[in-house]
Amino acid sequence: MENKDVGRRDFLKKSVLAGASLGSMGKLAGAQDGEGQPAEVETEKKVPRRQLGATGETIPILLFGCSQVFDPKYDKMLHRGFREGVDYLDTALVYERGQSHKTLAPFVKQVKRENIWITSKGPSSRATVESYTKDLDTCLEQLEVDYLDLYFMHFVKDPKFLDKEYIEMGERMKKSKKTKFFGFSCHDGNVVELMHKAAKVGGIDAIMFRYSFGQYGDKELNKAIDACKEANIGLIAMKTQKSVPAEQEEVIKFKSKDFTLGQAKLKAVWADERIDSAVSHMDSIELLDENVAAAKSPIKLSMDEFHQLNQLAAKTSGFSCMGCTQHCEPKVASNTRIADSLRYLMYYECYDEPEKAKRLFRQLPSDAREIDGVDFERATRACPEGVDIAGRLKLAQDLLA
Numbered sequence: 001m002e003n004k005d006v007g008r009r010d011f012l013k014k015s016v017l018a019g020a021s022l023g024s025m026g027k028l029a030g031a032q033d034g035e036g037q038p039a040e041v042e043t044e045k046k047v048p049r050r051q052l053g054a055t056g057e058t059i060p061i062l063l064f065g066c067s068q069v070f071d072p073k074y075d076k077m078l079h080r081g082f083r084e085g086v087d088y089l090d091t092a093l094v095y096e097r098g099q100s101h102k103t104l105a106p107f108v109k110q111v112k113r114e115n116i117w118i119t120s121k122g123p124s125s126r127a128t129v130e131s132y133t134k135d136l137d138t139c140l141e142q143l144e145v146d147y148l149d150l151y152f153m154h155f156v157k158d159p160k161f162l163d164k165e166y167i168e169m170g171e172r173m174k175k176s177k178k179t180k181f182f183g184f185s186c187h188d189g190n191v192v193e194l195m196h197k198a199a200k201v202g203g204i205d206a207i208m209f210r211y212s213f214g215q216y217g218d219k220e221l222n223k224a225i226d227a228c229k230e231a232n233i234g235l236i237a238m239k240t241q242k243s244v245p246a247e248q249e250e251v252i253k254f255k256s257k258d259f260t261l262g263q264a265k266l267k268a269v270w271a272d273e274r275i276d277s278a279v280s281h282m283d284s285i286e287l288l289d290e291n292v293a294a295a296k297s298p299i300k301l302s303m304d305e306f307h308q309l310n311q312l313a314a315k316t317s318g319f320s321c322m323g324c325t326q327h328c329e330p331k332v333a334s335n336t337r338i339a340d341s342l343r344y345l346m347y348y349e350c351y352d353e354p355e356k357a358k359r360l361f362r363q364l365p366s367d368a369r370e371i372d373g374v375d376f377e378r379a380t381r382a383c384p385e386g387v388d389i390a391g392r393l394k395l396a397q398d399l400l401a
Helices: 001-016 076-083 095-111 129-143 164-175 191-201 217-232 261-270 285-296 303-319 325-331 340-350 354-363 377-380 391-401
Strands: 027-030 038-041 050-052 058-060 060-066 088-090 117-122 148-153 179-186 206-210 234-238 279-281
Touching: 038 058, 050 325, 058 060, 060 285, 076 095, 076 206, 088 217, 095 117, 095 129, 117 129, 129 148, 148 206, 148 217, 164 179, 179 191, 191 217, 261 279, 261 303, 279 340, 303 325, 325 377, 340 354, 340 391, 354 391, 377 391
Parallel strands: 060 088, 060 279, 088 117, 117 148, 148 179, 179 206, 206 234, 234 279
Antiparallel strands: 027 038, 050 058
16 A cells, blocks of 8 residues: 555656646636736637547547437537637447447538547447447448547456457448557556556557546556557546545545536546546536537646645545455455446446336346355455445445345
């Protein structure tokens, strides 16, 4: 733990010095002029862009997470985001059981296909080369487009999906012109292993992975990020908010004259210039405007703001499951799927998606939800984040079953 804290402090200092490289300017109030009055600070006219790995393409640093249903006639959020430069849609075949794709299709026509970046994903659970190839065709059909800009193998857990047959599959997909680029998303416990393998095997254009202010001190993850950057793989951060119940976020009483807590979390990720972009689930105009303002602001997080985030990460770690099942699940004499249950609890507590949380939890096999008579003490001791596994699983049963 001591080494991790030192690593985080070193990273914070470097991030404050480096900041995010944000280019051209517009206007934002917030800083103080020489007489103590609010001064107009030059800000970006549109959301800044960074190059995605070795693709030669630039993408906005803020991406539109599309795990939702949109207004098929005219979606105000999508059009507003597009005008601000958020012209990257991140969707998936499984999002809202296909309705994300189908309700995005009209918007893509409205702004014209060539003006928008579309990333979609095929499910990886029990996937094969054949199923991924079929899923790509289904994505195109539902979105009513001829090609994707980037196709991801979704929620990859098993390193086998980076074996030769899948890399060659990605190359065939690109040659078919059904997708320009190929990669995968991951946010389970073996992200580091997957990223290192991707850096070695080649053929991966981009990776979307869990990354937030709470992981600055993770030295192994930082090594994996460095390996991917050396291999010119584009890196997209997700789960940047490190979501915990709202009352837990109040423990530090975050204070800033420039940013909300949510904005500061995004700014902390953008301060790491190895990260090309961050995806955000934006389900209201207010949240879209807040995130866009943070992206366009040239103001960097102060060391005090970084330290507040550091403090928040330390004090709330017990409420945030990182999905590292290799530590906890082998320690219980049952088939209980700890990480899945706690992820669905997060949807309920943090994402304001109670029905989705209940539906997914109830879809788990009965033995995967089992907690009665199961001893979770060894699993709790093995958890790097100090999660009270038994207590959190009991809460999941009470709220979701």
